Every structure is written in structure tokens, then in C-alpha cells.
Amino acid sequence: MRKVSLDSINKVFGKISESNKLYLPVDGSDGVAVYTEWSEGKEWSNALNTVRSPKDFFFPQVENLMEFKTSGKNIELVDIRDEKEDFVIFGVRACDVRSFDILDRVFLSDPVDSFYASRREHGIIVSVACSKPSETCFCTTFGIDATNPAGDVTAWKTEDSVYFKANTEKGEAFMKKIEDLTEECDDSAVTAQKEKIAKIMEKLPLANLSADAFGGGKTDTFFNAPEWDELSATCLGCGTCTFVCPTCQCYDIKDFNTGNGVIRYRCWDSCMYSEFTKMAHGNNRISQKERFRQRFMHKLVYYPENNEGIFGCVGCGRCLAKCPISMNIVKVMKKIGGNKSE
Amino acid sequence: MQKITQNQLVEKAVSLLTDGTVSAVLGWKKGEFDYDITPAVFKTADEIKENFVWNDFCGANFSKYLVAQAGKHEGKILVFLKPCDTYSFNQLLTEHRFDREKVYAVGIPCEGMADIAKVKELVGDGIVSIEADGDSLKVSTLYEDAPALVNAKDVMAERCVNCKSKKHVAYDELMGEDGIVLESNRFDEVARLEAMTPDERFAFWQNELSRCIRCNACRDACPACTCEKCVFDNPASSVENKAPANSFEEKMFHIIRAFHVAGRCTDCGECSRVCPQNIPLHLLNRKFIKDINEFYGEYQAGAEVGLRAPLVDYTTEDLEPGEVFDRGDKDA
Numbered sequence: 001m002r003k004v005s006l007d008s009i010n011k012v013f014g015k016i017s018e019s020n021k022l023y024l025p026v027d028g029s030d031g032v033a034v035y036t037e038w039s040e041g042k043e044w045s046n047a048l049n050t051v052r053s054p055k056d057f058f059f060p061q062v063e064n065l066m067e068f069k070t071s072g073k074n075i076e077l078v079d080i081r082d083e084k085e086d087f088v089i090f091g092v093r094a095c096d097v098r099s100f101d102i103l104d105r106v107f108l109s110d111p112v113d114s115f116y117a118s119r120r121e122h123g124i125i126v127s128v129a130c131s132k133p134s135e136t137c138f139c140t141t142f143g144i145d146a147t148n149p150a151g152d153v154t155a156w157k158t159e160d161s162v163y164f165k166a167n168t169e170k171g172e173a174f175m176k177k178i179e180d181l182t183e184e185c186d187d188s189a190v191t192a193q194k195e196k197i198a199k200i201m202e203k204l205p206l207a208n209l210s211a212d213a214f215g216g217g218k219t220d221t222f223f224n225a226p227e228w229d230e231l232s233a234t235c236l237g238c239g240t241c242t243f244v245c246p247t248c249q250c251y252d253i254k255d256f257n258t259g260n261g262v263i264r265y266r267c268w269d270s271c272m273y274s275e276f277t278k279m280a281h282g283n284n285r286i287s288q289k290e291r292f293r294q295r296f297m298h299k300l301v302y303y304p305e306n307n308e309g310i311f312g313c314v315g316c317g318r319c320l321a322k323c324p325i326s327m328n329i330v331k332v333m334k335k336i337g338g339n340k341s342e
Numbered sequence: 343m344q345k346i347t348q349n350q351l352v353e354k355a356v357s358l359l360t361d362g363t364v365s366a367v368l369g370w371k372k373g374e375f376d377y378d379i380t381p382a383v384f385k386t387a388d389e390i391k392e393n394f395v396w397n398d399f400c401g402a403n404f405s406k407y408l409v410a411q412a413g414k415h416e417g418k419i420l421v422f423l424k425p426c427d428t429y430s431f432n433q434l435l436t437e438h439r440f441d442r443e444k445v446y447a448v449g450i451p452c453e454g455m456a457d458i459a460k461v462k463e464l465v466g467d468g469i470v471s472i473e474a475d476g477d478s479l480k481v482s483t484l485y486e487d488a489p490a491l492v493n494a495k496d497v498m499a500e501r502c503v504n505c506k507s508k509k510h511v512a513y514d515e516l517m518g519e520d521g522i523v524l525e526s527n528r529f530d531e532v533a534r535l536e537a538m539t540p541d542e543r544f545a546f547w548q549n550e551l552s553r554c555i556r557c558n559a560c561r562d563a564c565p566a567c568t569c570e571k572c573v574f575d576n577p578a579s580s581v582e583n584k585a586p587a588n589s590f591e592e593k594m595f596h597i598i599r600a601f602h603v604a605g606r607c608t609d610c611g612e613c614s615r616v617c618p619q620n621i622p623l624h625l626l627n628r629k630f631i632k633d634i635n636e637f638y639g640e641y642q643a644g645a646e647v648g649l650r651a652p653l654v655d656y657t658t659e660d661l662e663p664g665e666v667f668d669r670g671d672k673d674a
Contacts, residue, residue: 029549030620031463048467051618052555061555062585132485134467135375203484205374205470234381234407236562239584240618243555252584267585270557274575275582324559324616325402326378 001190002175002182003163012162012178013038016088019177020124023057024090025050035089044091048134049316053246054089054096058119059103061243062267065115065253069261080263083119088174090126094149095139095316097127099246101150102314105307106249124170127151130197131158136317138206138330144314146201147194156190163190206315206330213337216305222297227336232292234325239270241319241328242295247312250276271295296332343474343494345451346518348396354448354517355394355420356387364420364446368407370400376472377458383411383419398456398474398494403610405430406565412444419445424452425521426505428512429608429644430565435512436647437606439568449513451521454494454502459620461497465490501611501624504528511645528609529632531625551593553619556585560596560613560623566603600626605634605651608644637661 004012016022017038025045026036033047035054067078100120107116127149130137139146148154152171156163164182166172175182201207214222242248252269255262269276271294277284285291303312319328355367371382372395381402384390404421408431411419423431428449435442461481462469468484479497482489495503506528508521535543558574561567573579574595583591609631613623634641638652638660652660 028553032620034553132467135469135484200484230382233383236559236616238557238559238562238616239555240557240559240616243557244618254583267583269584273558273584274571275577278577320374320378322618324563326373326380328378330374331380 001163001165001185001187002179003161003185003189004178004182006157006160006162008181009044009162010040011181013042013044013090014040015178015181016090016174021085021087022090023054023087038090048130048132049093049096049318051244051318051322053099053244053316053318054092055099055103055246057087057089057123058100058116059107059249059251059268062265063115065264065266067258067261067263071260081115081118083115083122086122086124088124088126090128091155092125092127092149092151093130093316094127094144094146095137095314096246097125097150098139098142098144098314099316100125102247102303102307102310102312103249105310124153124174125151126153126155126164126171126174128155128157129193131193133197133200133204134317134321135205136320137201137204138209138315138317140201140204140207141209141211141315142311142313147197156193158189158193161189163187165190209330209333211300211311211313211333211337214300214304214311214333215309216301218301219297219305222301222336223293225336228289228293231327231332231335232289235272235288235292235327236324237272237274237288237291238324239268239272240322240324242270242272243268244318244322246314246316246318247299248295271298296329296336299329300333300337343476344396344398344453346396348394350517351396351422351450352390352394355384355390355422358420358446358448359384359387359390363418365417366411366415367394367420368404368411369394369420369422370396370402375469377456377461377469381407397472398454398479399458399472400424401455401499401615403427403430403563403565403612405434406563406568408434408440408445409568412440415444417444421445421447422450423447423510423513424450425508425510426452426501426608426610428510429507429642430610431512431644432647433606433608433644434565434568436644436649437568446515447513449510449516449520451508451518452502454498454505456494456497457499457615460499461492464492464497499611499615500622501609501614506609506642512647528628531622532628532632535625535629547593548589550621551596552589553621554592554596555619556583556595557618559616559618560621561599563612563616564599564603565608565610565612566606567599596623596626600630603627604630605641605653606643607631608642637666 022038023035024038025033026042027045028034033045033050035050064080067080069076107113129149130146152168153174154165166175250269251266253266255264272291299312304310313329358364367384369384370379371393373379377399379395379399405427465481466483471482473480477494478491479494480489480491504526505524506526507523509523510520574582576582607627611624634652641652
């Protein structure tokens, strides 16, 4: 384990950014933290998390896949891939680190999504343990340890220092780069910090939320539950929950007419939208109730069914904080799961 | 502190449901915390007694829900309307978007709603309870032993700080006393933007709108946006998009939406309340309202049912397009 004083953290950022692009949460003009490329003068935000999750780095909201240029009878195919350089994402919370595993199981299983795979290969993740969780946090429900996040390097921030531990080869290489700026230390301060945070995690209002009622094989149990009507009654059908979600992975591929060719791009899609997965025969989910149900069934039943029981939610709490009508996965789990397990 | 209590609203809802005046109630339902309140359709007195809530976080404007809910239930649906909600209610009626006969509207006074983001700015994260205490809110967090007392005025939502009216312009029944139309400072921020150079103003909106994630929450919450199928959701429209393909499209969505609701927007402020990215979208609409006021005389959408908005009502007194052009030119 190595450490650096908090006062010198910008030196670490400076060192890393000499060789790689470095992104970290920085407070924006409206005071809300956003992943921003570091440069001299940018300060690491104290915020618990960003509104937009770091899934953008691997699965961007909009991404150009290829370009077709036409001239006369010729069509030229242009490779416009841009995901070719190593980069560092610093300050990723435990919930968001887990979200990468969830996305990996989709994009890295056969057929591998080469755009995603390439970004994952080039990305170095430096996670940071939480120090002030919010009332909306419920990562423990999904077995995530906010005091000890995964990633290539794990960092802990105390009042005066930042501690680092490498977990992977990429992480070792990262530590090597900042060796001169950090000093070797024992793990006593980190152990104390972990204990302190673990105590807070126990006091969180959603600490006892259980997902045990859900999982693979439960489609029949929940699909026709009468509670869906009430839960979805006032859903606006906007895409806020899906777009702030670190694990929502659905996308659409479209062609953009440039006038003398076509840019084929993909963008996030939302199961809340009326034209989601529209097919030649029309749409298979015609009411908002069906769209709403799809989102929660996907995270709580379908995803675990296809992925060894792992849930498609990480308990980051973004949807709790941002849904315009304050409807969210916690309310769904309590209403539907609670009723069924009684 | 709201002047009308939760108990009074619960009693009212239960009595109207029990005596058969209505068969359903649009109301606020309590959440996991004291601030995450969900609009809900209540069908029984027990549900209302158990889950109906009325506090400083009941910001949601129910008027638009009437498009889907009025006529869906046997008989009438009860809707509680704060003063600003009644303007949306009238505007929707003007546009024939729901059946007035299927609705029983109860006007309720509002002392302004709190913005949870402002509460968190003052007392920090980890909020476990918020209670009204006179003109203050008593906020308990995971991190402080003693609850913090914050002045309700200091955490009030922007749209409430600049409240345009405490007067109800529509109701079947009014609880408490009616208020008056207020002199607000709601156009000050628009004036500040108008005073910028075009480049500064472009930079301002570029910065704000670049945060847009195209979740459509602004549109979906907006009581003026009630098209059966939005052009941006229609694959056949050729402008349908789920994400801005470039920085032009990023702005186009919001500018087109602002034009579409011009003269119909009542300035209820739902767009900015629901935006997950804190974009001050209401300023686009307020610019139109300010211009309409200045070009055609004071006009408040939804003040009465059946008003003809200046933009769709030709008179020989209308100003010439050239005058508008000159004004724009002067700034350039």
C-alpha cells in the first residue's frame, strides 16, 4: 500500500496526465459533479457521485460506428473508430465499478462488441472507497462493499491522505508511474477508514433492503403481479432512470444522412420509450405499464436468469434521486417482492 | 409550512370518495424518505389514510395527468390543484385535452415548495427525515447528531421564489383562502440573458444544453406537451432521435419545444424541476412569455379557459415582423 497527502494529489494527477488522458469527477458550473478531463486547475470533486455514470467511457451515449461516403457510383467505407488510446478514470465508486462487470457480461460475450471491448482494454480504473454515503445508497443489497471497491487500483481518501493499492497488472503499471510521488505505508489508516464507513453503511435507511425474492426463474411469479398497474400508473415514460443508470445497456443503431453519405451511429435507447424495439409488426410493449415492467424485470429477473444469479442493479441510487415522480427500483422491490415473500 | 394540513386534505379526499362525488383521487403518495413523493391514483379511503401525503415536497403538477385519467374511472376523479397548477388546468381545457365533467377540482393554497437539492446544499447528504417546524424545516442526517433547522425560504424552489400567483383560476371547491396574482421577479434572469452579447448568450446556452441527456423528462412532465405522438418519437418524421447526434441537434430539441409551447406555456416550471441535469429550461419559455408581453400586451396562458393566445390571434394592432427583426438586429 502507498499513500500521498491530499495536498499533493494534483501532482499525482499531473504525473498521470503526462502519459494518459485522465478523467475524474469535477464540480461543474452548476455545482454538480461531472467526469471531466483533468488539467491544471481542475479539482477532484468531494461529491459522493456524478449524475451521469462512468458507463459513458465504455458505452458512450452516442458513438459513430462507421461512415459511408458516396461519390458517383462509388461507396467508400470509412473506419472512424476512435477508441485507441489508454485512459484513466479516477474516483469511480464501488457501485459503478460493479456496473462494468454487468456491462461486460453483455458486451464481451459472444459476439463480442469490439467497440466496447477496445475501450475496456484501454481503460484503467482507479476506484475510491465511499466516505459519506447517501440515504439513497443500497449497494449492500447486491453484495457490493463500498469500503473496498474493485478496479485496477483501489483508493481510499481520508481527511489528509489518499491511499492506493493495485489489484491488477494495469494497476501495478499505474502505481509505478506515480511511485516517486507516493510513499510506502502500512494499512492501519485504511483499516480504520473501512471500519468507520462500514458502521455508516449499517445505519443507511435502505441497509436491510433484500433482493432475495427476485432472481432467475421468477418470471411467472412477478410478470402478472397486479401491483404493476399501481406502480406504473403515473410513470411519465421519460428515460431519466435508464439514462442515469450505470447498468442500462440497451441501444439503437441509426443512420444519419450527412448529405453526401451516411454516418452510422449507435445511441442509448430506453425501454421507457414508445418506439423501443419497434419491429415490422409494430411494438411488442404498447402500454407504459408493459414498458415500466420490462425495466424492472430485466434488472431483477431476466438478467440474473442469464448471468448466474447476478442482479442488473448496483444500488447506486441515481434513479432514486432523479426520477421526476420518485418512482424507482426500491419501491418496486418493496411492493412486489415484499408482497410475494410474505 | 403549508397552511392547509395533510389531515384536512385526507379528510376531504375520503369524504368526497365516500359520498360518491368522485371514484378516484389524484394525490401525492409518501415515499421511502420525506421528500421522494410520487403522484398516485388512490381508489380507496384506506389507501388514502395510509399513504396520502402533503408537505413541502409535493411539487408535482397533476393537471397533465387528467389527459390520461379523466374519463378513465367511473364518474369523476378528484384532483388537488395548487394555484400554479390551475393555470395548466385551464390551458389544457382551452385545448380540449380532457373532459371537465369528469373532474372534481379542489384548489389548495400553497406556500411554496422546497427543492431537495437546495436542502442538501445546506445540510449535506444522508438525509433521514425532514419535518416542518413553523417556517423552518427540521432536517436530520446520518452525519449530525442534532437535526439542522433551515428556513423554508432558503430552500424554496426557484419557481416558488418567483411565484407568479397565489390565486386559483379554476376549481370546483376551494380549501382555505384564495390569494392574489403576485408581482414577481421572474423575468429578471431573462433580462440578464438579453443584456448579454449574442456570443455570450450562445456560450451560456451551449454550456447549459450540452448537459442534456435527451431523457425527455422536460417534455414528458410539461402540461403543454400533450401531443399523442411527439415528432421526436416518430421514426417516420426523420427528425426522431434518442440522442443528439451533434451539438446542433442538442439545441434543436429544446428550441423547437420552446417554440411549440410558446403562448401556451403557463410558466409552471415543471421542466426545470424534473431535469436531472439542472438545465434552467424554464428560461427559454420565460423569454417567449416576456416577448409576448412586450409585443402584444400582458398575456398569461391559462388565466381563463378559451383565451385566444396572441400568437394565434391576428389583430390589425399586431406589431410588424420588421419591428421584431429590428430589435434582434440591435443586439447583434
